[in-house]
Amino acid sequence: MNTAPSLRTQVKRGAPKASYDPALLHAIVDAAYICQIAFADAHGVHGIPTACWRRGDDLYIHGSNGSRMLQRLTEQDCCVTITHLDGLVLARSAFSHTMNYRSAMVYGRFEVVGESAKRQALADFMAHLVPGRQALVRPGNDKEFAATTVMRISLAEAVCKVRSGPPTDDEDDMDIATWAGVLPLTQVRGTPVPDPQCTLPVPGHVRDWVTSGRSFPASARRNRGRCR
């Protein structure tokens, strides 16, 4: 399970923190609303954030047909990165400070999702954002679907890197009388803010979104290491 699927997914720095476990990869992707896509064009390399979601072993994105990025992504391999920052790790020595995080990098080539699968894919996207909402909104019309491109990339060539847990100071530093531990950072779902022009009560699917949060498997929290 912990063998890199390719040369470019081999982790050299902090190798003990690397994982190729598909369940971990899926959990990291599912906990994300956005990814960042690194690609190149005539002007150089770019890293552009965009919304993402998963179905099976593919990660999906969407955009306008005219998007420069989407056009380039059919022509070349790219790298999709997702990062969740979970905390600052305060050690007894300056250089042992690090961060707790869950990250995934996916390499490969996006392909355009055909017309027949596009509507299901965008329904999956809505279900990822706010489960239960799709049936309550005005669905896309033919013109809107025609103007939109959906693309997917296989999750087969991917690597996760996770750091969790307390600091790991050198033995020589353990007697330093300085507080050490983790300062947690969490993405929290706040109280819904109604559109000023909306007087309807907050519906069940929105209340559910606030209360449900996203769980993350304990297995992802077992690794330890140091970044710096």
Added chain:
Amino acid sequence: MNTAPSLRTQVKRGAPKASYDPALLHAIVDAAYICQIAFADAHGVHGIPTACWRRGDDLYIHGSNGSRMLQRLTEQDCCVTITHLDGLVLARSAFSHTMNYRSAMVYGRFEVVGESAKRQALADFMAHLVPGRQALVRPGNDKEFAATTVMRISLAEAVCKVRSGPPTDDEDDMDIATWAGVLPLTQVRGTPVPDPQCTLPVPGHVRDWVTSGRSFPASARRNRGRCR
């Protein structure tokens, strides 16, 4: 103030959401602990998350001297991306759904920070993470500093993109009886978790970190637009 400094920082999609205001750029960088760096090597393009901080008009990163990424970054231009996701924007029609966010993309070439400035730069890094901590930890020794590379990139060639506020449905969709509004997402600082081997009380600089949070100028929240 709203003129792109270069061809590659011109925003084509959602141009009204673009800004070249240095104060906004500084605020977005200062609110971040990590950035993602897009660069290329013989294996293709990569997007790698790494810790960052700002001093003046430069963004700083650091790493091991042996880091593949740091070595490549002196040889080529790259793109540094920071993204803060602020909420999901629920509209009355499926295709008017979008997200609220603050993002920045910085283009250019990193340069290595010389030995004389390296120690101050890493002290700045600690002050960015947890103000007041530097004097309380075992500082770096000559060996640790010698093994670490600090790099900086000018913020001169950069573009910010911000979306905030309620959804913007088409006029024809305003009568649809579906709740519309924003589901806020916020990075929250949690209760410090002491190292199991640490029995010291939580010190003032850690308590201050929890309570201070990071402010963000109201000017960054004025823009509206639609992403999809």
